[in-house]
Amino acid sequence: MIELKNVHFSYGEKPVLQNITFSVSSSESVVIMGPSGSGKSTILRLILGLECPQHGEILFDDENIATMKEKHKREIRKAIGMVFQDGALFDSLSVWENVGYYLLEHTRLSDEEIGRKAVEMLGFVGLNADEIIDKLPEHLSGGMQRRVAIGRALLSTNPRVMLYDEPTTGLDPQSAENVCNLIRKLQSEKSISTIVVTHQIADAIGLADRFVVIYAGELVFDGNLEQLRDSDDQRVRDFLAPFKSSFGEVAEKKFVG
């Protein structure tokens, strides 16, 4: 479904990604991990066509996003939902306007109809619409903002792929758990392919079918949990070392579960 082939990307003369190759198949969930500044979020931006690689191909259903015209990219983006870091909600719009943003911009539906759909979507993402529907994003907690952002991405285009950039960073454990549960719910109920960028090991283990580890712009690991745990690549071990205890504990739970 999505395939990156030998992707190189740099900001000016500073290389960010080098020779990245991996794929995500339909209904699969891939977690991209790696230290801060390793280029994880850039991969999501490349898939969404917000950046163009200097070399390589980014294929979506065998079409190369990297060489597409903007008009064609817009069509492809309809099949991709993106939840940005910190939600990226439109701060001058209320919650219902945020959730119904795509419909407000691209359809002729009435405000009442869009509001009704927004209420339904807020319910789906586990929020009480009556309490927050007319509030501005700044009046919501971090966890609520992420869920509104997920609702916005879902209502907009009915996506086949969801991209999450650090969906639980900065959230308290309960809110992070709620967001992870919602991502799992989407995977199981809507069969949506998922790519999650995170450095929260516990969340990654709970969400991933497969793991990709990026280290200093290079892909150093692509495999499942067992292979990740047993990896003898020093860079993977270095990255996992600080989380060793929690990694063992959570991984154990997953295996037992």
Added chain:
Amino acid sequence: MPLLRVFNRWLKNFASETQELFFFSLKMILALFRRPFYIPETMEQLYILGFGSLYLVVLTGIFAGQGFALAFSTELADFGAKNYLGRIIAISIIRELGPVLTALMIAARVASGITAEIGAMKTSNQIDAMIAFGIDPIRKVAVPRFIALILMVPALTIICDFISLLGAWIIAIFISHITSTVYWSAVFERLVFGNLFVGILKPIVFSFIIAFVACYKGFSSEGGTKGVGRATTESVVLSSITILVVNFFITKVVFSLIKGYL
């Protein structure tokens, strides 16, 4: 040698930024004529940029007009030419002071606001979110502000001109002791095609400058809140300096082209 290297780097950066600004401006102009047209956003900007800047333009106009009138009336009195105060005031305000002062005030108030707003949207990924939802941020965010500036800068300049003439009239009556009739007939004598043309042409050109610079600086801001602050300062400085430089060239060109109508 290091100095030469620094100069070389500065020159390269300058050329690259000028090129980017040029292409960005071109995109904004093309976007003006492409659907969808964001009418509610444009109306909102007309109100914010136009009505919101009115008090600033009125205050500036009245005190600038009075200051000019005071300075000129003393000088003209020495030559026994106080009756010409209206002519000098009309020429200097309509051709130069009105357009430049209004544009500088709007650059300070509006350009900074536009850059900060767009820069903040970019920093918080709202611009990327728009693109992800199939919306062209130039059309949605920049064009309504561009249209509002094109319409409002000339309108505010006309208001500023009128208020400045009124301010100068107060000085003419109460300090220079010129009669109203003498003052206004001297003013109307200089309200000829050439002066009015320059007085309208300049704010239109200045509105383009403010819109291009403010939006470009907002969209190209980098480096979080610090970067937005830097972009905002650069936006005001660059638009103000460009306005003053372009003002000189317009005056020079217009003088040579339509001298007979001035």
